[in-house]
Amino acid sequence: MGNLRQPVYLEEKLKQVRESGRLDIRSKALPTWCPGCGYFSIVDGVAMAINKLQISQKDVTIVSGIGCASRFPFFLDTYGFHTLHGRTLPVATGIKVANDRLTVLAVGGDGDAFAIGGAHIPHAARRNVDITYLVFDNGIYGLTKGQTSPTSVLGFTTSTSPYKNQDQPLNPLLMMLSYGTSWVGQSYAGDPRHLSEMITQAMAHRGFSYLHILSPCVTFDKTSRTYINLKAQVRWLPDDHDSSDKMAAMKYAMDTDNPPIGLFYKESRPTLADNLDLVIESARGRGARATV
Amino acid sequence: MGSTQHYVIIGNGVAGNEAAFHLRQRDPESRITIITAGRLLFYSRYELPRLFHENCDWRDFLVHPVEYYVDNRINVRRNSFVTHVDADRKKLMLAHKEEIHYSQLLVASGGASYLPAELDEFAPLLNGFNLYSSACKVRDILPQKGKVVMLGGDVLGLDLARNLVSDGYQVVLVTTEQTFWPHRVESDERALFIGALRDMGVEVIEGVKIERIEQGAPGMSARHIQFDNGREIFADVVMPFLGLLPAADFMMGSGVDFERGLLVSTNLRTTDQNIWAAGDVCQIWSPEENQYRFYYGWKNVKKMGEIAAKNMTGEDIHWETATDQKLFIDKNRQLISPYWEHD
Amino acid sequence: MKETDIQLMFCGSAGDGTIAVGDIFKRAMAKAGYKVIAFDIYPPEIRGFGKCISRVRVTSRQAYSLKQESDLLVSLNDSYAIPHVPEVRDFGSVIYDNAPITSMAEGEHISGHLLPGQLPYGLRIREISDQTTGGSKSKNIVALGYLAGLLGIKQEPFHQIIGDKFRHKGSAISESNLLAFDTAYAEGASTFRLDFIELGAPERQEIGSKVQMMTGNAAVVRGCLDAGLDCFFGYPITPATSIMERLATELPRRGGRLLQTEDEISAIAATIGAGYAGVRAATATSGPGLALMVEMLGLGVIGEVPAVIFCSQRGGPSTGMPTKTEQSDLHLAVYGGAGDAQRIVLAPTNVEGAYRCAGKAFEMAEKYQTPVIVLLDLYLSNRYETVLLPRQNPFEADSVKHRSNVERGVPYKRFAFTDDSVSPRTIPGEEGGIHVITGLEHNELGRPNDQSDMHTRMSEKRHKKLLAALDHPGITIHKRFGDQGRVDVGILGWGSTVGEILEAMLMAQAEGISCSVMKVVMLSPLPNEPIRSFFDDCAEVLIPELNYEGQFANLVASAVSKPFTRLNRVPGVPMQVADILEQIRRLAGRAKSSNAA
Known part of the structure; x- marks a missing residue:
């Protein structure tokens, strides 16, 4: 991954995309996000990944919840389902159970994922639903104009924590690792090239892949998770990190001062669809003998 | 009277029910329980011959409607069998192992049909008539104009006999020493009464003993009877009517004095101060005759129930020795027993 | 021909095999050709020896409900059965054990509680069980044999059902139970009958249909399977759980997929997701679950996504009375959720209707592109009826799932206004029909749009399209x-x-x-x-x-x-x-x- 270490810029990325004729994956709709929002690079990252993985747009479904990230499906020319706050994973699971041939992405912010939607994550993870879950973590509720989120840092001042946030932030990566997620990675919006590469890897993974994307809210967070701060904080995961070593992955996940980016953990195990196929097989095997 | 009294009556016949009625009148707050082996409420056995000429069932024979028991709070515990009575603890035990406490106990369990030992082996081929169920069985197996052989012929049997004859059945009476029981028939009257029976249409066979009773061959009459004199007859039903024996085995071991029946003084109290007896099960002291003796018939039994109930609730009424009621032939030349009288 | 109409009640504890014996009885009677309606009551306790009651009404023509009074009560546990003695009619019968193993205080035996008009039938139930099976576990079978003998019901159907029931436990157990049944049957047959409980001959079967006995929930499952259910998502909740349990066995045999989700929200979300992806999907729940689901239901309404939700009502509000029946989720089913969210709600009235409504719900959901709620209740879910199922599948298992109307080079109008207010529909994977579905008010393309005239027109569209369901073929409205x-x-x-x-x-x-x-x-x-x-x-x-x-x-x-x-x-x-x-x-x-x- 050494080639990812040069800085990349959004303009340059867009130029690359335009030149490669892949802009048609983007829809005609103009994003509603604030100028400079980290989410732009995520849309591009997904577009590039779809292109790179040679997936037909009609076979992609993007499921979102509520929050700034929820508008995501409108900005790509694929099937999309803008659902309810916190419910991306169960809807995505339903789509995947109905039709395993579809490439399904679930996208959401830190509130959608870890506040209201927190109960669904362990189950998507343990079932190893073959979807890619992109969480855009800006540590704040942006759509409702700046309230604390489950990943807001201690002492963060927002409209609902005027006397500073007292609640310990969650550690999403540690959670995802402990839930048995079969692919866990982290990237940040300030490095579009790395981001695109990580999204591609996550989508290529067969099983439940979780990519945590650190992303600034340029409008409501002027102090905490800014581009400058993030750039100073993030570190590359060491080259010698063994992505099959969950204990090591957990150790890196605990470094919240200098969040490492890269692939934390990866394992290969049967997906939900595989298991449901097995159920059908054994039911049909037994069915011959059983009486109704 | 105290509302905590629990009057328990063993027996669901005329005496027991008459007692229950008077107990309720005299002690409205008390608990009254009648215990009976049968499944039915008190019904009139005298009415059972109606089964032969009427489309009726047990509901038509009930002496009181169902509501009577509800209104009077008389709990009739049917299909229950008393195994023994513990007079010291004032408790009785039912066969299903339930213990019942009583304040006052009235034993009015009546009599059971007597069957001499020599007829025991033929019991499965004999039909009784003392219960609704046994009466129904006779009705069901007796063909139209069918033949009934009656052994003995006590007053219950003779009552049935006259009903059967008038319904067009054939009745053969095989006399024994129990014929006319419980009437004591003087030898000079006997021929007269037998004659009256014959006039009634009953075939009477005298002076024989049963040698064998057999199941009839298929297609033949159901019963085949051989006498000691070599004579044999066929019948559809054979019914013993040989009198009653007091039915109070469960009183064994209770400490209460017992001869053939439960011994009671003229106030119908047994030798235990909380246990009383009435009806066919008891022998009442007769100061005049200086002996304990039985009294039969609906009227007597009913009176006993009333006296027992009143004495159980504080009265001091005494049974008066009465002379035996006689069998007689009325002006229509019909044989009549006063014991056939009932309400 | 003599009409049959008798109702029996078995009462005992969970450990007495009360429900099991009721089940054998009703199956035998259905096998004999009678019509049956039956309802069991279980204790709310999870394990142990709570009170169970099984009521079975046997008729020559299908009855609409159970009767208030039963003709016969079988007590397998006196302390539980005693309060139910008054439910036996005058001149009806009570069968009980008159040879229990332990002695008891006055009033503990049921024989002391019979009303004057009722007939006692005491039997050595435990003794016969001991003698024939070597234990007291078959008391229920003994009681069953006795009542069958007493009422003069033929033995054959009982033999078959008992044989089936105990087959998996081995031939020794099966035979000893048959012996227990026969021994008690002989006792019953030789007992002089005083009751007036009579059975006429069963009616002949109608041609072209199959008589089966099942519960409302089982009928729902049959309806789902006949309608070609593809995916089921559920979360256990009384009294709907048996729908999921049955489907867990049945659905995969037909190639379908079932997932037990982490909660009801997830269940309905996945159902909506699967419906969006173009398959027939359903979930089943009760009031508390439906309360959790209504937000997602609203998404189904505005997103015009087919989904079927079975809701078996129980006593409420909140956790309420999970093992009691009630019809108090109607407002929730019809109105529940944010905004004007009209949906189709069907409420079958009997077991056969549960089958019809279940199957038709899928047709309707697809045809009108809407969530459909099928509202049952605990009584209907759990009661048994003999039902006439058509020999031919009455459901369009492969109806027009969507009308895509794709035009090349033009953005796909997923929510186009049409004469019947039902829009063309594509499903993910379909060329040329790419669109995004959203819970936001939207235009014909599905793009967010909160203009007042658009909201007015879309609201009207969503309401108007459902009116056609009032004439939907093949279902009694x-x-x-x-x-x-x-x-x-x-x-x-x-x-x-x-x-x-x-x-x-x-x-x-x-x-x-x-x-x-x-x-x-x-x-x-x-x-x-x-x-x-x-x-x-x-x-x-x-x-x-x-x-x-x-x-x-x-x-x-x-x-x-x-x-x-x-x-x-x-x-x-x-x-x-x-x-x-x-x-x-x-x-x-x-x-x-x-x-x-």
Whole structure:
């Protein structure tokens, strides 16, 4: 991954995309996000990944919840389902159970994922639903104009924590690792090239892949998770990190001062669809003998 | 009277029910329980011959409607069998192992049909008539104009006999020493009464003993009877009517004095101060005759129930020795027993 | 031919095999060709020895409901059965063990509690079980054998059912239970009968259909399978769980997929997701679960996504009475959720209806692109009925799943306005039909749009398209029973209570009261016109239902301007036929006197 270490810029990325004729994956709709929002690079990252993985747009479904990230499906020319706050994973699971041939992405912010939607994550993870879950973590509720989120840092001042946030932030990566997620990675919006590469890897993974994307809210967070701060904080995961070593992955996940980016953990195990196929097989095997 | 009294009556016949009625009148707050082996409420056995000429069932024979028991709070515990009575603890035990406490106990369990030992082996081929169920069985197996052989012929049997004859059945009476029981028939009257029976249409066979009773061959009459004199007859039903024996085995071991029946003084109290007896099960002291003796018939039994109930609730009424009621032939030349009288 | 109509009640603890023996009885009777309706009551306790009651009504023609009074009670546990003795009619019978192993205090034996008009049948139940099987576990089979012998019911169907029931436990157990049955049967057959409980010959089967005995929930499962259910998502909740349990076995055999989700929200979300992806999907729940689901249901409404939700109601609010029946989730089903979110709500009135509604719900969901709620209740979910299932699958298992109308090079108008207000539809994977579905108000393309005229038109579209469901083929939306034309009393009913209502109507008719029943199966959209014309025909209208607020009556009040009488009861058990009858009598009297005036 050494080639990812040069800085990349959004303009340059867009130029690359335009030149490669892949802009048609983007829809005609103009994003509603604030100028400079980290989410732009995520849309591009997904577009590039779809292109790179040679997936037909009609076979992609993007499921979102509520929050700034929820508008995501409108900005790509694929099937999309803008659902309810916190419910991306169960809807995505339903789509995947109905039709395993579809490439399904679930996208959401830190509130959608870890506040209201927190109960669904362990189950998507343990079932190893073959979807890619992109969480855009800006540590704040942006759509409702700046309230604390489950990943807001201690002492963060927002409209609902005027006397500073007292609640310990969650550690999403540690959670995802402990839930048995079969692919866990982290990237940040300030490095579009790395981001695109990580999204591609996550989508290529067969099983439940979780990519945590650190992303600034340029409008409501002027102090905490800014581009400058993030750039100073993030570190590359060491080259010698063994992505099959969950204990090591957990150790890196605990470094919240200098969040490492890269692939934390990866394992290969049967997906939900595989298991449901097995159920059908054994039911049909037994069915011959059983009486109704 | 105290509302905590629990009057328990063993027996669901005329005496027991008459007692229950008077107990309720005299002690409205008390608990009254009648215990009976049968499944039915008190019904009139005298009415059972109606089964032969009427489309009726047990509901038509009930002496009181169902509501009577509800209104009077008389709990009739049917299909229950008393195994023994513990007079010291004032408790009785039912066969299903339930213990019942009583304040006052009235034993009015009546009599059971007597069957001499020599007829025991033929019991499965004999039909009784003392219960609704046994009466129904006779009705069901007796063909139209069918033949009934009656052994003995006590007053219950003779009552049935006259009903059967008038319904067009054939009745053969095989006399024994129990014929006319419980009437004591003087030898000079006997021929007269037998004659009256014959006039009634009953075939009477005298002076024989049963040698064998057999199941009839298929297609033949159901019963085949051989006498000691070599004579044999066929019948559809054979019914013993040989009198009653007091039915109070469960009183064994209770400490209460017992001869053939439960011994009671003229106030119908047994030798235990909380246990009383009435009806066919008891022998009442007769100061005049200086002996304990039985009294039969609906009227007597009913009176006993009333006296027992009143004495159980504080009265001091005494049974008066009465002379035996006689069998007689009325002006229509019909044989009549006063014991056939009932309400 | 003699009509058969008897009702038996088995009462004991969970450990006595009470439900099991009721089950054998009703299966045997159904096998013998009788019509059966049966309802079991279980204890709310998870394990142990709580009270169980199994009631079985056997008739020559299918009955609408159970009777208030039973003809015969079998006690397998006296302390549980004693409170139910008054439910046995006069001259009815009670069968009990008269040789229990331990002695007891006065009043502990059921024989002391029989009412004067009832007939006691004590039997050495435990002893016979011991003698024939070497243990007391088969007391229930002994009691069953005795009653079968007593009532003179043929042994063969019992032998078959008992054989089936114990087959998996090995031949020794199967044979000893058959011996227990036969021994007790002989006792029963030789017992002199005093009761007047008579069975006529069963009726002959109708041609072209198959008679089966099943519960409402089992009928739902059959309906789902016959309608070609592809995916099921569920979360356990009484009394809907048995739908999921049965499907867990059955669905994969047909290549379908079932997932037990982490909660009801996830269950409905996945159902909506699968519906969006173009397959037939369903979930099943009860009131508390439906309460969690209504937000997602609203997404299905605005996103015009097909989904089927079975909701078996129980006593509420909140956790309420999980093992008791009630009809109090009607408001939730019809109105629950944010905004104007009209959906289709069907409420079958009997087991056969549960089958029909289940299957038709999928057709409707697809055809009208909407969530469909099938509202059952604990009583209907758990009661058994013999039902006539058509030999031919009555459901369009492969109906027009979507009309795509794809045009090349043009953005796909997933929510296009059309004559029937139903838009073309593509599903993910389909070329040229790419679109995004959103819970935001949107334009024809599905793009967020909160302009007032767009919201008005879209709201109208979503409501109008459902009206066609009132004429959906192959399903009873409403039906009138009893006297036709003008009547003194009309009874309007919904859901399982219609059974009791029909029984009450028959009794009222027998008393010479002119009356008529209208059952309403589709509760949303409500068939307003037929309800109005029913009101026009009735001098008085009664609406009995098992909820406190009169939830259906409230719906009706919004459709008709005429007055009517409510009969609201929340006993947790089915409504009493006598209760309804009393109201009918009262209203008939009022109708008469106002006629006279």
